[in-house]
Amino acid sequence: MSATAAAKQGSSSAKHVYQRIRDDIEARIMSGEWPPGHRVPFEHELMAEYGCSRMTVNKVLSTLAANGLITRRRRAGSVVAEPSTQRAVLEIQDFALEAARAGMVYRFKILERAIEKLDPAGAQRTGLPVGTEMLSLTTLHLMDELPGAYEQRLIHLGTVPEAADEPFDTDPPGTWLLRRVPWTDAQHVVRAVNADSALARRLQIQTGAACLVLERRTWQAGAFVTEARITYPGERHHLVGRFSPAAPGPVPASFI
Amino acid sequence: MSATAAAKQGSSSAKHVYQRIRDDIEARIMSGEWPPGHRVPFEHELMAEYGCSRMTVNKVLSTLAANGLITRRRRAGSVVAEPSTQRAVLEIQDFALEAARAGMVYRFKILERAIEKLDPAGAQRTGLPVGTEMLSLTTLHLMDELPGAYEQRLIHLGTVPEAADEPFDTDPPGTWLLRRVPWTDAQHVVRAVNADSALARRLQIQTGAACLVLERRTWQAGAFVTEARITYPGERHHLVGRFSPAAPGPVPASFI
């Protein structure tokens, strides 16, 4: 089979050369035809195979490298990357959106609100010094008047001073923060816990029922922003995500 | 402040024009200086500001768009994107790796193994027809002889026929599959459940203890590969992930 024939019979019928090359290479990697460690053709080889300029194949290979599918080294060429550790991507739903989608009425209620000084345990979790002033908010999220989540949040007033004067009467703290302070780093922990009696009462479930706890800490350019601990009641809720390792962009929301 | 002055005083001292422009724009978006909806300079404006060619600024903006930081529309220009729904990325650890890191001995035991025909519930979850032949494996993962996870897995023999003859005596099914069959799509569900007596016995925990359940279904180019339901005992285990929305590539493993 000649080089030009190989180019023409490429499985992809994409409109653009870039997409055609990319689809072909991705298909070979994804199908296992090119296992991890397999050498990817050099740029000049792909140029010849597809009859295009070097810039075009360079863009393909650079993008694949940025997405972690291949690794590139000068002089040595490119090889298929080792599969990264398994990675689960979960979409954390906005309660109001989720409720609207399910045809339910969403409402939230702020149960407690105080400005507190950070205790040693919180200091360790956040990396802030003990005694830092934090806005502490306890929020209950209701869907059709049924508790959907119990949220305990600390907001670092050093990073977000305007939170101190915010009444949070239209948007819940999480939504307000997301809009106001973009984050650059987030850390998530997911755990399962048995509800104690206080939690059970607030979530209207039985004491001992299994609850899903999502802890999220976010930073903005190194500065701590907020810590949220969201408890989902029993087996009423779960987190769902769908993920493609080679997706060029974010996964469409319809997948949620 | 003149345009050239603005270019020279850019906060970033990166070596390459591309990085300098990108760092500057990302910093403005991340800091909130350019909120969602804010117009990003046109390509020709950035060309003038940084004194470079259009290809260079085009690469910057295209990459930012691919990463979801901005949205671009012909004729209208680019604007800072609305923050996407919160997204939690969790690294699913390889048990052997995790054990090694913690200085523990990892071992797994296959409790049950059978070739079964898919039942209606499974058919709905996987999208395969009822009666499809699946290899069913029940595996217990032990760390220092203590149960660390209980795994129920179905492997589609139509996609992975060689699994039928695999003894799984060196690598557990998940690791074997990851190496053998790269996946293109994965769906994850995370839930909390109370352990029933059978599960409690196998995981050596108390009946009713909260367990974290991770269900993962993977496909390869539309063909179903495997479904795994991994139950982590009580509060012994949790899932951790760290994530940057603007990261050019995958998050380093050291963050785990």
Place this chain on the structure above:
DNA sequence: CATCAAATAATGTCTATACATAAACGCGAA
């Protein structure tokens, strides 16, 4: 044989240009 230096090969970055395409804009007609 071991070692250092020069040639070489592949990727990394950048330029200047060209044409295609989508969408907003503005103008004129109904």
Place this chain on the structure above:
DNA sequence: TTCGCGTTTATGTATAGACATTATTTGATG
């Protein structure tokens, strides 16, 4: 006013060439 159509503008894709950077390979030399 509103609708339709051509114009304008910004992005999308692609090219050919240039020089920089980094490893590897090779060859000369002790």
